[in-house]
Amino acid sequence: MDMQKQPQRQPQTQHPERCLVVAIRIPVRIFVFLVVLPIRLLWDALAAVARFLGRYVLAPVVRAIGRILHLLLVVPLIWLYRHLLTPLGHALAWLYARVLIPIGHALGWLYARVLTPIGHVLVGLLTPVAKGVAWAFDMLGTALYRTARVLLVLPALALWRWILAPAGRILGIVLKEIGEALGHAWRAAGYVVRAAGRVLGTLFRWIFREPARWVYRTVLTPVGHVVRDLVLHPAAEAARAIGRAVRQARADLRRALFGEPSRPVPVDRREPRGRGTRTLDG
Template sequence: MEPHKPPPQPRRPEGCLTVAIRVPLRIVVLVLVVPVRMAWDALVVAGRVLRDTVLRPAGRALLWAGKALFVRPFAGLWRHVLVPGGRALGRLGTVLVVVPAVWLYRHVLTPVGHAVARLAGAAGDGLAWLYARVLRPIGHAVAWPLRGVGAVLAAAGTGLCTGVARLVRYLLVVPARWLYDRVLAPVGRAVARCGRGAAWLLGVIAAGIGAALHRTLRILFVLPALALWRWILAPVGRFLAVVAGEVGAALGHAWRIAGRISRAVGRTLGTLFRWIFVEPVRWVYRTVLIPVGHLVRDAVLRPAAEGARVLGRAVREALTSARDTVRQARADFRRMLFGEPRQPAAVDRREPQRPVARTLGSSTTALTKD
């Protein structure tokens, strides 16, 4: 099932200016882009050939060299040196540190801790007995007189505080309240009304100045800038946008056409190279070099190889016989000068002899033994 294709967009009507710009612009751009596209395609082909013939084998060689020089030595060092060394150090640490520490904790620190805990419990019991039987009764005995003295002092303090509070109220609070109600509040209201009037007046003056500045700035700056944008910048921008769009479209169209031209030129050059060079070389190789090579192999190389093998076999045999003759002559010369070499005497080593194999004419019993 074919994928769903969106419907083509309706073409917008184009003006005469767009059509007048498009055709010469596309011609000029095509003339300029064709050499660039052909150079680009040539660089792409050269890059692919360089990648397939040089960079990829060099990368594989570097990868193999890196594995051989770094990965495998480090892996062997880790597997055969560091891991066994770490395990040995772990076992050594367990034997020298962990086992003594566990023994010290179990047989020394734990009994000492239990003894200290028992001593602390006994001391706590003694302090509790001292508090309950001695300190608490003494505290109760001292607290009764102190409570009476505290009650007397509290009564005296309450009367004194009441008198001071009344004196402060009639000497400070009542005059201050009368001053706030009769003097400060009316003066504050008058000041607030004056401030609101001054603020209203300043607001009116600022509004008038703002309106005047707004009209002045609108006449001097906004209206000229709006006219400049509407009658100059916007038409120039639209024209430049049309030119830029046409340049982009022309570049894309020229790039595609240049690609087709470059592909056709490349195919033509490849075909010419195959016809001029590859096919003649192939024909010469098939029709001339292969028969000549077979003839040379059958008429020259194989007989020469066979003769070389026979000659080599003969040379090896001659060298072997010469070596044996020299060895025999050297042995005869040594025998002539020093005599026969002394033969080692046989020594009875008292070793058990192997039993003789049993045959039909022999017997292993004492009665039938010969």
């Protein structure tokens, strides 16, 4: 028998912020879903329109604007850099090397040889006065700090600790739940939109596309074959026969009026045989 006593478990108390989270989450998510659903539908429609416009309208416009900007800005800037800024930079470099550096050396000599000794003399005369002024400002600053701490800092700390911090925590919980509800509602609205799209696509296919395909296959195609075989082909044959008859009638009329056309006499164009050569007489 185990003589040691088991420590009794203390009942866990639920934090009040957890109760607030549970009480806020469900109604907030339901309300946000009902608000976000039409917004998601509008967003998907606008996104589709934006993709279409971006692909077929904005992209060509942007390319054209890019070419125009290249011609109006880049090419003039390149010319300006090559023919104006580069010579100006070389001139400034020459000025710096030939003028500014000697002036700088002269000023350095003046500072080291003249101004520094004068400064040491002035510091040795003004140091006690400066220390007294610094001590006075230090005492004044200490007094002002203590007064501001009593009048401003301590009340501000109390206001932050007992009022603003609890209100900020509650507001943070509410904003967090609203944000999570917006995310869940946005995803759920996306599922609803996709499901509605699939349902509308199926209805369109069964109401319009499948009946149209059936009518085309079972009605229009046989009717078209019948019209082709019974109407178009005989009409084409009749037209060709009428054309041949018209041509034959025109030929008969021409022979009746003008007689048979004269046939050209064949000319012997063969070269003479033998060793004799051709002359102008024959």
